[in-house]
Amino acid sequence: MPAPESPTRSRAQGDWHQDTQHLPSFYSPRTRPLDHPDSQVTSNPDSTGPVRNPDTNINIDHLASLSSVPTTLRHDDASSTVQLPPPSLLSPAFTPPATPGSLTPNQHAKQDATPRGVPVDSSIPSGGCGTKRPRLLDSLPNVQCVVRARIPTVTGTEMFLHLYTNDIDNKEHLAIVFGPHIRSQSLDAPQPGETELDRMIRGAYTGRLYPGRTTSGISSAQNDEGENSSSSSTTTTTSAPAEESQAQTEPPLVRIHSECYTGETAWSARCDCGEQLDEAARLMSLPGNTSGGIIIYLRQEGRGIGLGEKLKAYNLQDLGSDTVEANLLLRHPADARSYGLATAMLLDLGQTEVRLLTNNPDKIRAVEGPNREIRVTERVAMVPLSWKGKGGFRSREVEGYLKTKIEKMGHMLDAAIMPRT
């Protein structure tokens, strides 16, 4: 949310700077072979052959030993020889820098201007989304918004928090909605036998609640028809007031965000997740952004491996692996996430075109759905604030994390604009 500067996040910058001045800006921790004396990681004792990651069929032992081979580079402006991260067996092909969507726009003309995006088209190879095809489900999951509530934020902006259930997991996924015109069809659908108070309690009302309000503002015609009422999004009519049904001039800004307890709650400087969440909310709240915004907050902690496994991955990172290698060493895919729920939630919120805040090409294609139910018309890059000289934080860990995302996961961020130490 247009969240205030976290004191702890700011403090990390100073501490880090003292500790890491000697490191090159693109420093990325290297792995050690699994049999390194300092390593706590052991190769599979029961196995006589090489250990392979089930998803990638990559020989993990081989990967670890390859990663210890140094590559050297001499900076033009530095006299010391420094080591680059290891070459990767996993790197997807880079998007050529000149293709649409591959640029990293990092200048905003005015503080309150809407963020600049670049057009993308996932249907063509040169469309700025790489060439990898994510695995998609044949059909989208069913989602239901069960409750929504107004949340005034500490910066004065208001948003509506929508809580969803679905038919593929039992987690509470969220949509954080900025702007009064974006409404959930499944929430607004009248439910059999409910009263006006019931509707207001679950958030299916127009405008604002106030003490003594007695009607939800949404037509109860279908409700009155009794038994035939359904929560299906397609059969509902609502009577939203004029300001809520105003036409959108352009697609809303959308961020598909995956849960990160460490980065969002525990002040971690290992990743930029907390900053990205704050920045997405700030951009969506800018006065110049009249098309509103949606943060789809998916409960796929640790790129889908869960918090416990992510913490193990952090220990492996402290032992020298990068973020991809750590996942593979734990026998997980580099990225275990899916985005079908996000697609279904966006459709429920009435969106078929979005401007997506991301650097991740996989996300663009995946959120569009198996039949391109949604179209990502623009990509708005999430450039770390410290790269733009606009605050944020720096740490050796986050720079290694971002560098690995660029080099191994095809993230569309221009490493050349990463500030040097």
Ligand SMILES: Nc1nc2c(ncn2[C@@H]2O[C@H](COP(=O)(O)OP(=O)(O)OP(=O)(O)O)[C@@H](O)[C@H]2O)c(=O)[nH]1
């Ligand atoms: N396994 C693992 N997960 C991590 C690590 N650091 C952060 N994460 C998780 O990575 C996810 C961050 O994903 P997003 O914020 O959606 O970002 P992204 O897919 O990297 O792409 P962007 O849209 O460009 O930000 C969260 O689920 C974090 O918990 C790590 O070192 N290992």
